Structure formats: structure tokens, C-alpha cells
Amino acid sequence: NLQADLQALNFSIHQADDPPLFTPVPKPTMVPCHWKHADIMENLDRIGRDIKLEHGSVRRTLRLGNPGLEYGTTPTIWASIQFINPGEVATAHRHTASALRFIMHGKGANTIVDGEQYQMNEGDLVFTPNGAWHDHEHLGDEPMIWLDVLDISLVRSLEAVFYEGSDAPRQPVLNNPQASFSEYGSGIMRPTYPSRLERPNPLLAYPKARMEDAIHNAAMLEPDPHDDTILEFSNPLTGGPANPTIGTFFQRLRPGISLKPHRHTGSSVYHVVRGNGQTVVDDDVFEWAQGDFFSVPPWAKHAHANRSDSDDCLLFQVNDFPVMKTLGLWREETDV
Amino acid sequence: NLQADLQALNFSIHQADDPPLFTPVPKPTMVPCHWKHADIMENLDRIGRDIKLEHGSVRRTLRLGNPGLEYGTTPTIWASIQFINPGEVATAHRHTASALRFIMHGKGANTIVDGEQYQMNEGDLVFTPNGAWHDHEHLGDEPMIWLDVLDISLVRSLEAVFYEGSDAPRQPVLNNPQASFSEYGSGIMRPTYPSRLERPNPLLAYPKARMEDAIHNAAMLEPDPHDDTILEFSNPLTGGPANPTIGTFFQRLRPGISLKPHRHTGSSVYHVVRGNGQTVVDDDVFEWAQGDFFSVPPWAKHAHANRSDSDDCLLFQVNDFPVMKTLGLWREETDV
Amino acid sequence: NLQADLQALNFSIHQADDPPLFTPVPKPTMVPCHWKHADIMENLDRIGRDIKLEHGSVRRTLRLGNPGLEYGTTPTIWASIQFINPGEVATAHRHTASALRFIMHGKGANTIVDGEQYQMNEGDLVFTPNGAWHDHEHLGDEPMIWLDVLDISLVRSLEAVFYEGSDAPRQPVLNNPQASFSEYGSGIMRPTYPSRLERPNPLLAYPKARMEDAIHNAAMLEPDPHDDTILEFSNPLTGGPANPTIGTFFQRLRPGISLKPHRHTGSSVYHVVRGNGQTVVDDDVFEWAQGDFFSVPPWAKHAHANRSDSDDCLLFQVNDFPVMKTLGLWREETDV
Amino acid sequence: NLQADLQALNFSIHQADDPPLFTPVPKPTMVPCHWKHADIMENLDRIGRDIKLEHGSVRRTLRLGNPGLEYGTTPTIWASIQFINPGEVATAHRHTASALRFIMHGKGANTIVDGEQYQMNEGDLVFTPNGAWHDHEHLGDEPMIWLDVLDISLVRSLEAVFYEGSDAPRQPVLNNPQASFSEYGSGIMRPTYPSRLERPNPLLAYPKARMEDAIHNAAMLEPDPHDDTILEFSNPLTGGPANPTIGTFFQRLRPGISLKPHRHTGSSVYHVVRGNGQTVVDDDVFEWAQGDFFSVPPWAKHAHANRSDSDDCLLFQVNDFPVMKTLGLWREETDV
Numbered sequence A, B, C, D: 001n002l003q004a005d006l007q008a009l010n011f012s013i014h015q016a017d018d019p020p021l022f023t024p025v026p027k028p029t030m031v032p033c034h035w036k037h038a039d040i041m042e043n044l045d046r047i048g049r050d051i052k053l054e055h056g057s058v059r060r061t062l063r064l065g066n067p068g069l070e071y072g073t074t075p076t077i078w079a080s081i082q083f084i085n086p087g088e089v090a091t092a093h094r095h096t097a098s099a100l101r102f103i104m105h106g107k108g109a110n111t112i113v114d115g116e117q118y119q120m121n122e123g124d125l126v127f128t129p130n131g132a133w134h135d136h137e138h139l140g141d142e143p144m145i146w147l148d149v150l151d152i153s154l155v156r157s158l159e160a161v162f163y164e165g166s167d168a169p170r171q172p173v174l175n176n177p178q179a180s181f182s183e184y185g186s187g188i189m190r191p192t193y194p195s196r197l198e199r200p201n202p203l204l205a206y207p208k209a210r211m212e213d214a215i216h217n218a219a220m221l222e223p224d225p226h227d228d229t230i231l232e233f234s235n236p237l238t239g240g241p242a243n244p245t246i247g248t249f250f251q252r253l254r255p256g257i258s259l260k261p262h263r264h265t266g267s268s269v270y271h272v273v274r275g276n277g278q279t280v281v282d283d284d285v286f287e288w289a290q291g292d293f294f295s296v297p298p299w300a301k302h303a304h305a306n307r308s309d310s311d312d313c314l315l316f317q318v319n320d321f322p323v324m325k326t327l328g329l330w331r332e333e334t335d336v
């Protein structure tokens, strides 16, 4: 038997009934998904009751999955929603997967990343880059909720997962606890010496106020036919993406706008920061509101609309576009 | 039931019996493999007898697989060995997967890549970059054998597979059929105008004679404790890798040398161009000879040795190191 | 006669009494200079009385010169102080020399640069890059004074001076009159499309408020032993200098600080924005106060001090350091 | 007296009779020059008789000057022709000015640059980069003649001249005396580790044979209307110019070709390696032959022609185009 003989030697040949290796366009198994705010809150609450937290090592975390994927929110990204009670600590550790935290609700937590300490309040975005030690503690009085995003699916498919824990629950803090923000936080003035940090982007924290200013100014720009007003968090040292493997976008949809559909490579997860709208993703129609999430698979046709005639919609988006662009795999179809 | 409820909403939570998402170091499912020259030749012959070639669309191609992977030679790369009879034509097509061809045996084929036409004879290396139209025809008198490598597993895991065929079996050839080689082939002199090509590396063909010269000169260098003399095919426009996603190395092991083991992220496939040697990969010991192939999984400890006291070994290696380095996922342990 | 014969054929040979072509360290003819605020104001007033302004083509401009140079403030840079009456217009023109304007006093002028329109008020910094059309008009009620800086001496020594005037006094303004500020002004969020502008730095205007914020945050940094707290205006697209040929620094000296001397290649012009201090430049001691200017020649040893025990000094510096660094000619001696 | 008062305070104002600071296009004082082979040889011989060489510190060197410049061959470059007798040594030294040597005649000299040792024979090009220690010795039997080029005029105008001599006449040679050539000489294969050298271009020597190959292959290219076939010596690590401040071109003019005139910023010195031709530079017509030199000022209109109907002309050109391009001052007019 040819097949068996070949297999015994770790050979194979193309068979007529093999799934096609090459397709004219991407045919991902990931499907579009929509998570509603009420479902998120209810299930966060439910798992909170079921889970006994011990040693800070188990977390009240709701992962956003996909029926077409064995694991992960998209082929590259895992997003989850985390509920944090006052006093909770996440002990120091590091990993090759890049991560970020976008604060959905509450205030008073602080994180230490590579020895720098930043507050995390509603609307803030904090990165924990590949290889950076990180820990956090919730010092506030009320529970917080945030979005955790990791490119762990990407790092797993490339078989480069490293993880290291620390004996100390929290890292010692540098003399200047916000050194790199002092150096690069303005984005338009910088030290006269070269960056002293190994990480590609020195800047760890992007505060809400700075993001709101930027979006406000960007409203003057020619609107994008597919995305209205959209900005990418960037690396002040290079002008490139804030993280080399996870794209982070913030987007404003004007009242009443219905945007044109497009499709492109790369996968996305959207979080509705404010407003009510609709996104059509291939054959699915998602009617979303504040606090919702939805995901868009690679090469899926998608079009957004703001359903209100009076209020803006604000969307925070994470994606793997930097990977696609760096590897030369970005493709876009604007007229679909 | 919590699990079912969560699953219905595309949520999940961490379960005690989940396979661990994070591991201290990579734990790939890929295992080391070894393919012997005689097995390759016998099975190429065997499938040649079984397969009816029609319209050039089916090929006598032996894929190198891995028992730990659903498909592919490594988590990112597919290598296969192709047997080409005189007169055979591969019709023009293009795809987002990057590819290369290393000629193992024979002469007389020519390929057209983006309108440029190059001979393919034993020892030559030819790239068909992401998005480049390519076709070839074997105009010689004797069968040829070459190695085909694609990063299709990478492109599939990123869901960016595009494929397009052409109605014409072969592309029209440019007025200057080796334009980019005329411009960039010397590597140390170049046109005074910026590159007119969209592809990251203008240079498509790396002829055997140039490679042999380079390896000869590199023998003067301080030997690498893990790799003896090793060079990477490079992009004369940037000094970076010849292809953005597939690393291509050529390596010489001095007579009698036993190299130190090391381990690193990224996966490799080696082809023995000349000589007899041994490579230990974790718990496997591969005794290899000319015409063999073997593969090294991510983070596997490996050490090479030349088993001859009089003759060099020459190894051609393909890997995904450019991806690992570009994405910040390269890690190496030199003392293992 | 050998000399005459050689000269007739455009040959020459080294003569014993030639000035030395090579010196162990730079021996510039430029000398340190100091201009006092009162002298500037008095002479601005004096030339204002003498000069009949016609068609906006002659300007009340006091050039800062150097007794060791045929022209220019330093070997590369011309700085001048300009007095502008309400209603004055500078008609549209462009040149290869890069320029900038730092507003020393007053408010109400606006400039159009490449079709973008920006206000110019005290403390603002506006660039008119190489090749950019620019004009301005003073729409305010009171006279203004600003600092004009050009790298015209550099461009002259490289024989690349181009100048073009326009028939129209002022340029038409773009629909979005601050387009590039809307895109890149935040420095940490940017459009998702590549820059659409040819100029190396899209950002033309650096408002006072943003600069003050940055300096305030930088005060947390480890002080520089030679410069205390110092930041460079940067290009948000590249992380490099705001202008490719003119460096622009803003510096704060703590009350009472006496900094260590150093020397380096490149030449500088300093403007005292606030405070009282002293700078020793080789054998010169400059006691400066608000509104003063002083210049530091290449490789001159210099050390700054704040003479007040209670108030900060703020210095705005222009220099040619980007040229020195780009061309590999930056050298520094920190222990002098 | 206003002028005197201003001058006393290092102020100046624009005067009606000042030479214009800005001109519509460059108006260099440099004029086109032509040096004939016979004049070079005669005067090399003549100064050889007059000059007593002592301690290797004085050299038989004929500088190419310009009647419009106080010193230098162009505003940035000094070229000179050097006659070297067997046994002569140039003792080790280094300087910030970049230099190169193009061997016009003879063989047998060797140079040590940063510890690497290279032969210098007719047609070879060797760089001594900014800051690199260099020395040489003529070990052959017959006199040699070579072209020396330095960007000393550029470095002087930027006031960054540093010079350091060594007590030892010659440097010790590295274990691998051609280490960087072993690493980067092929231009299309390179070490797998990052460059270990501080200098921007690791490659010091460009042998004649490699250059001839490159020019031969480039003859297939679409001819340039102004330069026929022209290549630039490049940095294999970056694809940029071989030296960051001195451009080095090699050019072939087909038999009988009369090229179109153009003009551009930057200044050039040409050496006729082979053939007979004509170059019109503004109002000058230079009829040149093998061994001649001629210079082209910035923005001068120039057009080359090969005067032979049967033989190629080969021209070696040095220029400051990399400086002009790096600083954004490159301008070209192709239709003049």
C-alpha cells in the first residue's frame, strides 16, 4: 500500500480528496462572533460565584472564543474579560506573548511593567510587551473590569511560548517609576540620547486623556469610507505600531454614518466603548451597544454603521495587522 | 451547566484539565525527522509509475511530512522533492506563499518569475516571492530533481492564502530577461536609481558559482561553535534575508569537526548537499549522507558533526528564522 | 617656476607654509558670541526707524553674526531676530534651506506652510521645511518678535541654494487647514495609512502647551550632567529630529545647578526663554538673562549654570547636530 | 554709524549691495576643469625631482584644484594623484575625513585598514572610512600611481576635522586579515550574526574583477539617457552607498554614443579609465582620453559622448551625491 509505505517514512503525496492547500482567497474556519454586554456581565458574575480564588493564581476571566477555532478569539489573538476585586494582586511573571490591558470599567489598579508603575483607570491602555515582567494590584474600592488581549495563538502556532514566574509577588519599582513615559510620552519631544531600552516601543502606557485629544483632532481629517475616523496607537520611537504584533486602533463613527464594506487579511476584535451601531460581517448582522464585543475573521467583508443620529460611536479594536504587514501578507479589497 | 451555557455564547474559562496555554519553554508537537536519499529516490520512482500526469497540473512530488503535525514539514514550512521529466511545464500562477527551488540534480530547466527568465541547474537557488507570477519548463534531456520549499503552513495559520492561475502556460519574457540580476546580482554595485520593483528583494536567482565563492571565502572566518562556517543568502538591497519569511543558509562542516549543541526558536529543514555526518536532535541521532534530508523542531537541542576526516560536509538549510526575528520571537540557548 | 606652472594647470602641491589641512581636533574660526536682550531691542528699534518697508519685501531683521565667519551665526546656521508690525505680510516663497520660527514675543500672526495654516503665538515653534511654500501675516494688534533660523550656510557650502517666489502674496489654504497636525500632532496615535506627504516630517507646528507638558514630565528623568533636563523636538513618523538638518532642543536648568563642561562637534545658538544664568564657552564667560542669545562653536568646551536659587532657566537651542550625526561626524568629549 | 555699531555687537542687517544670500538656482564659484594625462605625468615627474622624501611624511602628490575655490577639487572633495616608489610606506594614522584609493597604475602595494590587509593593484578600489586606522606599503618592483580622494572640504566646512597619528609605522594585522571581505564580499550571502563592526560599511575593498563582472552584467540594462550604463559601489549591509559621504560610480559609454545633457546638485570628479570621449560642461568642451580627469560643478549642465565607434569608454567617478541625498538636497533637471 503506497499511502502506508509513504507515511511510515514521513512522506506524503497530494491526494484527490485532500483539503485544498491553496485557495483563491482565504477560507478561514473562524466565524464572526458577537458578545453582548449583559451576557458578559451575567457570566462574569456567575463564574465569580463558582470559582474559588486562591493565591491570586486563578482569575475571574471570561475568554472570548470562536466555534470555528480549537482555541483563541481569532487565529492569532486571545481576548478575555477580567473582573478584579479590590485588593487582588496578579503576581509578577513574563512571557513571549505580547499583551495589553484596556480598562473597561473602574479605577485604582496599578501595574508594574519592567519596573515602571502606571495607574490603570477607565479608558487607559497599557501594554505588557514580549518578555517584559509584569504584575498588578487593585488598590481601589470598587471592582474593576478590563479587557486582556494576548497574541498567544500566534506565538503558539510559531512554537515560541516561553513563560517565567517570579517568587516576589510584585516587582521593585524604579527610582523614576514612569521613566519611559517621561522620555517618550509626549510623542513629539524626546531625549537627545538613543533609547536605553531593549523593547521595541519604550512607551508602556497610553492614557485616556491623550487618546481622546488625538481622536478629537483627527475628526478634522478626511473621513475614511470604511472606518470614518480611525487612529492607530503608535510607537513614538519609530512611527510604527505601538506593539509589533498586536494592532490597537481607536475609531469614531459619526452620528448617522453608514460606512462602505471592505475586506482584508488579518483578524480583529472590536469593543464598543460608546454608542449603538451595526456591523455586517459577511452574512451576519451584529446590532451592538456599549460594552459589547464582536470579531471579524480574515478576509470577511464587513461594514459598520452608527445607529444613532445624535451620538458618536467609539470602538476600540485589536488586531494582527502589524504581523500581516510586516510579513508582506496584507491584502485589501476596498470595492466589494 | 456552566460549560454548555458559556459555550453557547462563545465564552470559555480555564479548566483544570485544559492543555497548558503557557509553558516554560516551547513544547512543539513536531518531532525530528530524517529522510534517506535511497528512500527518496525509490519513492519518487514509485509515485512516478503510479501517477498519470495530465496538463502539467499534477506533479511527481514527494512531500516531507511530520508525524506530530497535521500537515507540513515544520509548523511553518512545507518542503517537497520534485522529479521533473524533460519537456514538462509548470504553468504560470502566483500565490501569497513564498517559495524557493534548490536544484538537487540535473540541468536544463528554466523558470520565468515576474517576467524574468533564469536557468536552473544543479546547485542553483531560485526564489518565487510572495505574489510573483512563476512558471517553468524543463528543456534539458535528462530528468531533474529539485527541492521545493513553501511557507504555506505559516500563510495558512495566518489565513492569508491567495492563489491565482493564468490562462497562458508561460509568461511573456521581459526585454532584458535578467533585469534584476543585471542590477543587483553583484551584490556590491547597484543602479544609481531606487529599486523599481515592489518585491522586497529584487534578486530572484542565486547561482551555484556565486554561492561556492562565498562559502570558500567564509572558510577564513572564525568558526561558529554550533555551525562551523555558515552563511545566509541575503537581500542586496537591505542586507536582510533573501526572502522575508524563509531563511536560506548554506553551511560547511570541516573534516572531523564535532560541533557544540545549541537550541533556539524557529524550525529548520536541512538538505545534505555533500558529505557524511551526524546530527543529534534531542533524543534522535541522525547519521546522514549526501542527498538526505532532516528536520529540527523549534527549541530542540541539536549538534552537528562531520563523520569524515578528509572531506567537507555541505548543508543547505531552510528555516523560518526571519519570521521569528522580525516578530521578536527569536530566542537562543548556546550553552546546553 | 613650479608653483605658477602647476597653478596654470589647476594643480597644486602641499607647501610648508600652507595652513594645515588636518588638525588633531577641530579649530573653527567661529568664536563664542553673546547678544544681550537690551541690545537686541534697541537695535531692532533703531533699524525700524531707518528702514522704509515696501511691499513686505524688506524686513526689520537683525542678523546674529560672528567675527570669525564671513557670514552666518555658525558655520551652518543663520539666526536672526525679526520685528513684525501688525498687518505685515511675508509673501509666499520656498527654498531648499530649512527654516524655523520660534515666537519670542506677541501673538496673532499666522503662517501658511504647504497649504496648512497655523497660529504663531509666544512660545510656539513652526517649521518651514526644505522646499515647502510658506508665507505669513500678522493679524494681531501689537508688534511681534520672533527668532528666524535657517541652515542657509550649510546649503550654501553644499551649493544647493534654490529659491522661488510666488505671484500670490498668500497661498490658498487646504480644506483641512491643519491636516498633518490632525494626523500626527498627538505623537502617540497616527493614521492607519502611510504618510501622504513628501516632506520627511509631516508635523509643521509644535505648540507651546505641548512643549511645556513634555518638559514638565522630563523633569522626572535622571538629570544629564552637562545639560540637566533637555529634550529634542522629534519627528513623530520616525522618532528622529523634527527637521533633518536643524536640531531643536528645549532645556531646563534647575535652580542653583552648575553643570559639568563638555565639548562636541556641531555648532549651537541658544536663546534664553526664561531665567538668569551663566555659560562658560572656552575662555568666554557669558552672564545671560531672559531674551539673550549666545552661540557655541564646534568643539568648544562649554558649561551652563543657573544663577538663581529659586527659579528655573529655560533655554531654546538650535544646532546642526542632526547633520553631524547623519554624516557620521558627531564626536563628544564628556570629561574635559 | 549704524553699520559700525551693529558690527561691534555682532549684529548685521541686509544691505543692498550684499551678495545675494538666496539665488533661484545654485551659483557655485567652482568652475569645470580638465586635467590631461600627459600634464599629470609630467608634473608628477617634476615634483618627484624637486621633493626630498623624508620619513615617509611628504608625498609625491599632485592635488587637483579649482580656480574658483580657495582649496579643494570641488566644494566637498579633494582628489589628488599620488606617485609611489617601491618600498615607500605611509605610516598608520586616522581621520574623520573619509577617503578612498583607486589604483590607476601598477601593482604590489598593500594597505592595512582597521587591522585588515588588502592588496592594491590596478583597477582596485579601497576605502579608508571615517575614523579607520590606515597605512600602506608598496612591496612591488615598479612605481605605482593611484587616485586619492577625501571629503576633507566637507569635513572642514562642518568643522569636524580630527587627525591622529600612530607611533607604529604599520598596524598589526588581524588573524583573519580579510575578515570583513570574508563576511560581506560576496554581496549576496552574509553571516547569520549582526555586523560586529562600528563602521557603516564593513566592506573595505572592491576588487577590479568584481567590478568588471558587475559592469558587464549591467550592460544588459536599459541604458540611462544621461549616463548610459552606470553603477554605484554599494554597502552590502544596507544597499546604500559604499561610503556615507563619498559616492563612487563606474560607468560605461557604448561606442559612438552621445548622451543627453542634464544637471543636478552635487559635484563630481571623473577619471577616464579607458577610451576617448567628450564631455560638455556648461560652456566648456572637454576632449578627454585615457588617464585624464575632469570635474563637474554643482548644477552645471553636462553631457558625455564616446568619440570612438568601436571601443567602450570607462569612467570612474567620485562625488558627494550621498551627502546631497541624505540631507534632502538632491535636485535634478533631466530635460535641459
Ligand SMILES: [Fe+2]
Residues within 6 Å of the ligand: A093, A094, A095, A099, A128, A134
Ligand atoms: Fe501576563
Ligand SMILES: [Fe+2]
Residues within 6 Å of the ligand: A226, A262, A264, A302
Ligand atoms: Fe476593516
Ligand SMILES: [Fe+2]
Residues within 6 Å of the ligand: B093, B094, B095, B099, B128, B134
Ligand atoms: Fe507555485
Ligand SMILES: [Fe+2]
Residues within 6 Å of the ligand: B226, B262, B264, B302
Ligand atoms: Fe541551529
Ligand SMILES: [Fe+2]
Residues within 6 Å of the ligand: C093, C094, C095, C099, C128, C134
Ligand atoms: Fe523663507
Ligand SMILES: [Fe+2]
Residues within 6 Å of the ligand: C226, C262, C264, C302
Ligand atoms: Fe553641549
Ligand SMILES: [Fe+2]
Residues within 6 Å of the ligand: D093, D094, D095, D099, D128, D134
Ligand atoms: Fe589618510
Ligand SMILES: [Fe+2]
Residues within 6 Å of the ligand: D226, D262, D264, D302
Ligand atoms: Fe550627471
